[in-house]
Amino acid sequence: MVYEAQLGHPGGDFSAADVLATLYFGVLRHDPANPAAAGRDRFVMSKGHCTGAFYAVLAAAGFFPEAELATYMQPLSKLNGHPNRNYLPGVETNTGPLGHGLPVATGIAIAGQIDNADYRTFVLTGDGELQEGSNWEAALTAGHRKLENLTLIIDRNRLQQGARTEETASLDPLDDKWRAFGWHVETVDGHDHRALYDLLSASPKGRGKPLCVIANTFKGKGVSFMHDNVAWHHGVPNKEQYEQAMRELA
Amino acid sequence: MSAAAPAPAGWHDCRDTFSKTVEALAEADPRIVTVVSDSVGSSKLVNFRKRWPERMVNVGIAEQTVVAVGAGLANGGKIPFISAAACFLTARAMEQIKADIAYTNVNVKLIGQSSGIAYGELGPTHHSIEDMAWLRLLNNLTLIVPSDPWETEQAIRAAAALDGPVFVRVSRMPVPDLPRSNPRFEIGKAETLRDGDDLAIIANGVMVHRALTAAEALAADGVAARVINMSTVNPLDEATILDAAKTGAVVTVEEHSVRGGLGGAVAEVLATHDPVPMRILGFPGFLPTGSADWLLEHFHLNAAGIADAARQLLARK
Numbered sequence: 258m259v260y261e262a263q264l265g266h267p268g269g270d271f272s273a274a275d276v277l278a279t280l281y282f283g284v285l286r287h288d289p290a291n292p293a294a295a296g297r298d299r300f301v302m303s304k305g306h307c308t309g310a311f312y313a314v315l316a317a318a319g320f321f322p323e324a325e326l327a328t329y330m331q332p333l334s335k336l337n338g339h340p341n342r343n344y345l346p347g348v349e350t351n352t353g354p355l356g357h358g359l360p361v362a363t364g365i366a367i368a369g370q371i372d373n374a375d376y377r378t379f380v381l382t383g384d385g386e387l388q389e390g391s392n393w394e395a396a397l398t399a400g401h402r403k404l405e406n407l408t409l410i411i412d413r414n415r416l417q418q419g420a421r422t423e424e425t426a427s428l429d430p431l432d433d434k435w436r437a438f439g440w441h442v443e444t445v446d447g448h449d450h451r452a453l454y455d456l457l458s459a460s461p462k463g464r465g466k467p468l469c470v471i472a473n474t475f476k477g478k479g480v481s482f483m484h485d486n487v488a489w490h491h492g493v494p495n496k497e498q499y500e501q502a503m504r505e506l507a
Numbered sequence: 508m509s510a511a512a513p514a515p516a517g518w519h520d521c522r523d524t525f526s527k528t529v530e531a532l533a534e535a536d537p538r539i540v541t542v543v544s545d546s547v548g549s550s551k552l553v554n555f556r557k558r559w560p561e562r563m564v565n566v567g568i569a570e571q572t573v574v575a576v577g578a579g580l581a582n583g584g585k586i587p588f589i590s591a592a593a594c595f596l597t598a599r600a601m602e603q604i605k606a607d608i609a610y611t612n613v614n615v616k617l618i619g620q621s622s623g624i625a626y627g628e629l630g631p632t633h634h635s636i637e638d639m640a641w642l643r644l645l646n647n648l649t650l651i652v653p654s655d656p657w658e659t660e661q662a663i664r665a666a667a668a669l670d671g672p673v674f675v676r677v678s679r680m681p682v683p684d685l686p687r688s689n690p691r692f693e694i695g696k697a698e699t700l701r702d703g704d705d706l707a708i709i710a711n712g713v714m715v716h717r718a719l720t721a722a723e724a725l726a727a728d729g730v731a732a733r734v735i736n737m738s739t740v741n742p743l744d745e746a747t748i749l750d751a752a753k754t755g756a757v758v759t760v761e762e763h764s765v766r767g768g769l770g771g772a773v774a775e776v777l778a779t780h781d782p783v784p785m786r787i788l789g790f791p792g793f794l795p796t797g798s799a800d801w802l803l804e805h806f807h808l809n810a811a812g813i814a815d816a817a818r819q820l821l822a823r824k
Contacts, residue, residue, distance in 0.1 A: 295584060343612055349582060351611040354602055360572045361607055364579020364587075367564055371540070372583070391603075394569035398576065401567075 258309050260499045262330040264338065268476035268489035269383060270309035272414040272447070276381060276472055277314040279453040285379070289319035292346040298376050299349050299365050303358020304383040304412060305339040306491075312336050312345075320347035356389025358382055359409060363395045366407035366467075377461065381410045385417030388426045393438070399467045400439025407467040408457065409440075412447065414476040418490045435469040447472025479506050514681030521677050522620060524659040526551035529588050532667050533559060539667065540564060540580060542589040544573040550590040550620050570595045574603035574617070581613040586667060593619030593635035593676060594626070601641060608672045609645040616666045617674040623713065623762035624790070625679045627799040635676075636790050640767025642674050643741045649673040649694055650741040652769075654715035655685045658738060661692035669694065678762070680713045680799050685736075695739045697747040703731030706817055706824070707751035709773055710760035711737045717803075718760050720810035725817055732817060740769060745776050752781040755824045758788060758817050760808070765789040784823040786816045 259265030281287070285298045302311050309329070316323040321335070328334035335344040339353030350361045362380035369376055382392065399407055413431070415422050422428050432442045441464055445452050456470055476490070477483025480502040494502055533539040533555065540562045541552055547565065556563045564580065566572045570591060577589040589596070596619050597604070608615050619638060626633035642650045649669065653659040659677060666673035685700065692698075700715070701722050710718040715736045722732040735751060737744065751757055757777065759770035770787030777783060790806055803809055807816070 299582065341610075350578060350613075351606060354606055357575060357603065357606055360575030360603070361579040361582070363572070364564075364576035365582045366579070367576060368580045368583020368585050371561060371585070374583075391571040391575070394566070394572035395575065398566045398569070398572055 258313065258326055258329040260494055261327060263493050264330050265309045265493065266306045266491045267309060267494070268416065268483055268486070268492070269304060269307040269412070269414070271478045271480060271483065272474040272476045273304065273307050273381060273412045274310040274478070275448045275450060275474075276410055276412065276453060277310050279450050279457065280379060281314045281318045283454045284457045286376070287318070287347070289347065292320060296374065296376050299362070299378040301349050301352070301358040301362040301365070301378070301380040302340055303352055303355070303380050304386060305352030308336065308338060308340055311340060315345070315347045318347070321345065355383070355386040356391040359392050360395035362407060363399045363404065366399065366404040367402060369406050370402065370404060377406050377408065379408045379410065379457070381412060383417070384411055384413045384415065384428060384431070385422050385425070387411070387428055396435070396438040396440070403439070403465050404467045405461040405464045408461070408470065409467065410470045410472055412474055413471050414474045416476045416485070416487050416490065420487060431471055439466060440469045441466040442469045442471065444471045444473065447474035448478055481505060515683070518681035518683050519656045520679050520681060521653065521656055521659040522551045522679050524656040525618060525663055525677050526555060528660045528663040530555055530558065532664065533562065536586065536667070538584060538586045540585045540587050542566070542573055542577045542580065542587045544568055544570055544591045546591045546620065549592065550618070552590065570599040571603050574600040575607050577615045577617075578603075578607040578611060578613050581615045586614060586616070588616045588618055590618040590620055592633070593622035593638055594633050597635060597638040597641055604642070604648070605645055609648040612647045613672060614670050615672050617672070619674060619676045621679045622676040623678055623680070624794065624799045624802050627797050627802050630796050631793040634794060636762070636764045636794070638676065639740055639761065639763045639769060640771065643772060647672055648741060649739065650676070651694065651739050652676045652711040653738050654712055654736055655682050657684060657687070657690065658692060662738065665692060665694050676712065678713050682713055683716055685716060685719070695742045695744060697744040698736040698738065699733060699747070700736055701732070701734040703733040704754050705731045706756035706758065706821060707733040707735060707754045708758045708760060708813065708817065709735045709737050709748070709751060709769070711740070711769055713762050714760040714808065717808070717810045718813055721813035721817065724810060724814040728818070730817070730821065737769060737773070740772060743772050743776065748773055748776045749781055752777055752783045756784050756820045758786045758813065758820055760788045760813055762808070763789050765791060784820055786820045788813060788816055
């Protein structure tokens with residue numbers, strides 16, 4: 258998609274791909290034929306720039322035809338650079354600017370709490386994205402309200418657009434920060450489907466706290482020349498790189 | 508500087524109308540919830556909290572989150588009324604209003620309380636005189652600036668009935684009940700409160716009754732001024748504006764900056780279709796400290812100032 262569009266954020270797409278696949282093919286209760294069903298689990302893609310991975314997973318899950326992926330970021334495509342729910346079924350809220358997903362997901366979880374509904378709300382943020390203060394406003398509210406139906410997954414690839422997170426505005430100790438806000442914290446290998454599935458599919462009933470899953474990942478995972486390389490936050494492979502990447506991913 | 512004059516007997520604080528109306532709506536529709544940023548008292552929602560504590564979401568002093576949580580509540584099937592001081596709800600959460608509410612096009616009602624210069628003495632950080640300009644640019648977002656209790660109730664009810672995002676600007680400055688021969692509220696439709704063919708005065712919010720008083724003063728001079736209440740700013744009633752242009756002169760009056768608000772919106776329509784001489788009355792920018800009444804007088808936004816501007820404009824017809 259990125260190669261065809263000559264645009265995109267492949268590094269972050271690859272760091273998030275395993276989390277997205279685990280959610281859509283194991284954890285989430287969703288029905289592509291009825292994407293707005295009231296009792297569906299909600300997933301909010303806060304790192305809205307990583308639509309390469311998000312759209313690929315939504316298409317594979319059946320929300321729209323896979324053939325449409327070829328229109329990624331082309332004029333008038335439903336597949337914007339950032340997701341738009343008014344074009345695309347399966348998108349819960351429009352994202353793009355960072356630091357929006359967790360606050361909106363908190364609101365969805367509060368609605369579920371008020372109704373005593375059994376759907377769950379999941380949100381995936383980047384780690385660099387946590388430098389946006391809006392996340393911490395929402396973290397306070399979610400912790401205060403003990404939103405056990407809310408799960409935040411942090412794509413902890415330790416890279417942001419221009420540098421490592423710890424060199425820019427350091428986040429560690431990230432687990433302690435969430436604990437201090439009243440969250441239950443788990444750390445996991447964000448490329449281990451089994452471990453992710455076990456953590457995310459376990460019932461939250463009785464936890465009494467929102468869950469923060471710190472998924473340790475690598476930007477550019479699966480492609481040797483992109484692996485943990487800040488240059489691939491955004492960027493487009495040339496023909497040789499594209500062919501090599503496809504061989505390595507096969 | 509004079510202190511704020513006590514409100515005349517029988518005048519109203521439209522925040523009371525907001526809270527009574529939202530309670531009436533909540534009685535009938537369990538989807539209605541309120542969302543506040545610590546702003547329970549200033550939103551007059553103490554009684555709502557008493558009646559439905561589980562249906563009030565207080566996120567604390569966090570305007571970005573009050574807006575985003577409202578968007579999430581709508582996703583979960585609620586009809587949230589987000590109520591916070593207009594100055595912070597807009598300036599501090601503008602990207603959330605743009606991205607989470609207007610662009611996502613969700614069923615959320617934003618109530619900007621104590622808008623305009625109601626917090627006059629507290630200075631420009633607490634004035635909300637840029638909000639009409641910011642908000643009217645957002646697609647999907649209906650923007651209503653009601654002028655009195657009757658219209659505030661109509662606006663809140665219409666907002667609840669509309670499936671989409673709405674912002675209602677609610678002042679705390681006392682206002683009288685406006686005279687209406689044929690009361691009828693419809694989103695997107697202006698209301699002609701007084702007819703006249705010499706010029707048209709287009710106002711909204713707390714300026715409408717001042718515009719009516721100005722029209723009475725002009726009538727004593729033999730000038731027939733039409734007074735139009737343009738309570739919906741987005742979408743704008745262009746037909747009524749173009750009809751007003753047939754008088755040959757248009758004055759706009761708003762409790763807002765002269766740049767980009769009601770006057771700017773009317774000027775865009777007139778410049779595009781039917782330019783006529785125009786005066787835009789409002790505030791010049793960051794304001795000195797003073798009571799709301801003092802600020803209105805100081806910047807000639809009282810009835811006498813509006814009438815004077817109209818007389819000057821008539822000389823240019």
